Amino acid sequence: MGGYTGKILRINLAEGKTSTEPLNMELAKKYLGGRGLAGKMFADEVASDVDALSPGNKLFIAAGVLTGTNAPTPSRYMVVTKSPLNGVIASSNSGGYWGAELKFAGYDMLVLEGKSDHPVYISIKDGEVEIKDAGKVWGKDVYETTDALKQEFGDDKAKVLAIGPAGENLSLMAAIVNDLYRAAGRTGVGAVMGSKNLKGIVVRGTGKVENANPDQMKEVVANSLRKIRENGVTGQGLPTYGSAVLVNIINETGVYPVNNFQGSYDPEADLISGETLTEKYLLKKHPCYRCPIACGRYSKWDGKEGAGPEYETAWVFGSDCGIHDFDAIHEANDLCNKLGLDTISVGGTIAAGMELVQRGYIKPEELDGTTLEFGNAKGMVEWVRKIAYVEGLGAKMAMGSYNLAESYGAPELSMSVKKQELPAYDPRGIQGQALSYATSNRGGCHVRGYMISPEILGLPEKLDRNSLEGKATWTKIFQDLTAVIDAVGLCLFSSFALGLTDYTALVNAVTGFNYTDEELLACGERIWNVERLHNLKVGYSAVDDTLPKRLLNDPISSGPSKGQMHNLPELLVQYYAERGWDKAGVPTPERLNMLGI
Amino acid sequence: MRVTVKLFATFRDGRFKVEEKNLSEDSQVLDVLQLLNILPEEVAICLVNGRDVKEQHVLNDGDTIALFPPVGGG
Numbered sequence: 252m253g254g255y256t257g258k259i260l261r262i263n264l265a266e267g268k269t270s271t272e273p274l275n276m277e278l279a280k281k282y283l284g285g286r287g288l289a290g291k292m293f294a295d296e297v298a299s300d301v302d303a304l305s306p307g308n309k310l311f312i313a314a315g316v317l318t319g320t321n322a323p324t325p326s327r328y329m330v331v332t333k334s335p336l337n338g339v340i341a342s343s344n345s346g347g348y349w350g351a352e353l354k355f356a357g358y359d360m361l362v363l364e365g366k367s368d369h370p371v372y373i374s375i376k377d378g379e380v381e382i383k384d385a386g387k388v389w390g391k392d393v394y395e396t397t398d399a400l401k402q403e404f405g406d407d408k409a410k411v412l413a414i415g416p417a418g419e420n421l422s423l424m425a426a427i428v429n430d431l432y433r434a435a436g437r438t439g440v441g442a443v444m445g446s447k448n449l450k451g452i453v454v455r456g457t458g459k460v461e462n463a464n465p466d467q468m469k470e471v472v473a474n475s476l477r478k479i480r481e482n483g484v485t486g487q488g489l490p491t492y493g494s495a496v497l498v499n500i501i502n503e504t505g506v507y508p509v510n511n512f513q514g515s516y517d518p519e520a521d522l523i524s525g526e527t528l529t530e531k532y533l534l535k536k537h538p539c540y541r542c543p544i545a546c547g548r549y550s551k552w553d554g555k556e557g558a559g560p561e562y563e564t565a566w567v568f569g570s571d572c573g574i575h576d577f578d579a580i581h582e583a584n585d586l587c588n589k590l591g592l593d594t595i596s597v598g599g600t601i602a603a604g605m606e607l608v609q610r611g612y613i614k615p616e617e618l619d620g621t622t623l624e625f626g627n628a629k630g631m632v633e634w635v636r637k638i639a640y641v642e643g644l645g646a647k648m649a650m651g652s653y654n655l656a657e658s659y660g661a662p663e664l665s666m667s668v669k670k671q672e673l674p675a676y677d678p679r680g681i682q683g684q685a686l687s688y689a690t691s692n693r694g695g696c697h698v699r700g701y702m703i704s705p706e707i708l709g710l711p712e713k714l715d716r717n718s719l720e721g722k723a724t725w726t727k728i729f730q731d732l733t734a735v736i737d738a739v740g741l742c743l744f745s746s747f748a749l750g751l752t753d754y755t756a757l758v759n760a761v762t763g764f765n766y767t768d769e770e771l772l773a774c775g776e777r778i779w780n781v782e783r784l785h786n787l788k789v790g791y792s793a794v795d796d797t798l799p800k801r802l803l804n805d806p807i808s809s810g811p812s813k814g815q816m817h818n819l820p821e822l823l824v825q826y827y828a829e830r831g832w833d834k835a836g837v838p839t840p841e842r843l844n845m846l847g848i
Numbered sequence: 849m850r851v852t853v854k855l856f857a858t859f860r861d862g863r864f865k866v867e868e869k870n871l872s873e874d875s876q877v878l879d880v881l882q883l884l885n886i887l888p889e890e891v892a893i894c895l896v897n898g899r900d901v902k903e904q905h906v907l908n909d910g911d912t913i914a915l916f917p918p919v920g921g922g
Contacts, residue, residue, distance in 0.1 A: 483918020
């Protein structure tokens with residue numbers, strides 16, 4: 252058997268015990284790994300009514316079956332737990348080097364249970380696992396912690412994953428950051444780690460991941476690499492400009508949110524675009540493990556160096572806050588990495604805060620002298636810091652934009668779905684993306700079914716973004732395929748160039764299994780339904796498959812897409828039917844039976 | 849007629865970011881591409897006033913044309 256190490260490491264932090272158990276191969280065949288297998292185990296092991304920040308919640312950190320192999324983009328790992336932000340099944344994904352290293356150390360997955368009575372970190376050196384005191388690094392930022400833990404470990408090749416002050420302070424937007432600049436950012440997973448008094452995990456592995464069919468793998472990998480190289484997006488666009496190249500595309504299309512989604516076009520967006528980043532800030536590319544795309548950026552700004560912002564980050568600290576100061580955006584991005592915060596949710600919450608000030612809900616005396624207004628870059632950066640350290644109004648903001656806006660009696664000013672902040676696309680001018688946002692199993696999110704790809708970028712084929720035709724079907728397929736990609740441990744960006752057939756070939760070559768395309772995609776559908784069932788159990792229903800009031804009721808007010816509006820009600824009817832769910836959005840017994848759930 | 853042409857990513861190399869162009873009546877996007885020495889197959893996204901169009905699209909006075917090579921992200 253290849254791909255899997257066949258071992259799960261279970262750590263009970265309350266008892267200080269570690270144990271190894273064999274991977275359940277029957278489950279692995281149905282749920283693959285990563286988001287899929289961890290999600291299924293989470294649903295089986297954790298009661299749906301558990302408080303997300305209580306010791307009863309568990310943290311699953313899982314690599315995929317292709318993580319650490321020589322498949323293209325094999326860097327990803329997934330964090331699965333109950334989200335403290337919104338109670339849904341959280342699954343937050345990260346690249347870098349940590350996930351592959353976990354496989355090299357001999358584990359497919361870590362399961363972290365209970366709560367330590369003092370701050371600890373976990374040290375993994377191949378089969379040697381220790382729970383160690385983290386008193387010296389508790390309170391330190393991610394960069395300091397990474398350095399300190401590596402030093403104590405005594406091997407510069409060790410990989411570190413850690414939380415920053417935001418996770419320790421239980422901010423519901425706290426991220427888990429690995430390899431300094433890569434984050435499992437969304438759904439507040441950093442707070443769950445903080446609630447367990449777990450500061451970090453250092454891992455060093457000297458093993459390798461086996462391929463069941465090395466010759467077949469060589470051919471399949473060569474074929475996939477050729478497709479990635481020859482594809483304009485993965486071969487040229489992303490490597491040259493990074494993901495922020497989207498700023499101008501989305502803006503010129505007129506679906507680029509401005510000032511907390513009050514506008515949809517920014518005449519000055521080019522100041523914070525991928526083109527400008529490349530021209531004025533880029534020092535070098537900063538790729539993840541064995542990535543042929545290398546979209547990651549390493550920048551210089553204002554006398555400093557560090558990770559350059561992704562598209563969502565450039566947008567959220569930029570146009571969504573009315574800001575065009577790229578130095579400030581770099582600074583806010585760096586602070587999020589350093590203090591352990593999710594850029595999309597933090598920026599979205601600051602933007603919501605700015606609108607709450609604009610409309611008189613937040614009073615000047617609540618601001619402790621720090622400006623919170625659209626266009627004020629200095630204030631924006633300071634609010635990022637205040638959120639991480641839960642200072643003053645920052646403590647309220649650390650609970651996310653929905654809780655913040657609701658506390659002022661104006662929840663409609665939170666641009667979120669299921670309490671999680673929306674990313675950088677105005678769904679009113681993109682029918683499929685509207686449906687994808689509304690039905691995302693982790694709340695407001697673009698990477699649970701990236702309909703921007705066909706509707707705006709024209710990949711794998713161009714769809715009319717304003718038409719409803721075929722959108723429910725496309726959205727379902729994209730959601731299921733994304734679940735497969737997340738479960739096998741590859742980067743979603745590979746899918747600009749690769750299709751289902753390529754993923755099937757890679758999985759089969761590595762594992763020696765014989766999935767058909769349909770069977771592999773069914774794994775994705777199974778994952779999607781398991782997540783849906785969990786969310787229904789915690790109390791979500793069809794009424795939550797929606798969008799914030801502004802995006803639900805008012806057409807786009809200005810810019811190239813002025814007057815456009817989605818037809819979410821009709822799309823949802825089609826989508827539930829497509830999924831084999833009843834009219835209330837509940838999976839039918841027939842469909843669950845068909846999927847073997 | 850006058851149109852605004854916006855170029856992005858590698859299309860800017862050796863050209864410009866944004867320029868106004870005078871075109872004869874009934875000009876198509878294709879005429880703009882020829883003027884700029886861009887082959888139609890190099891264009892991944894062509895927007896006129898934010899709408900996706902093909903290269904045969906006939907332009908009107910005051911239009912804004914945005915041209916992108918294959919790029920993307922997220």
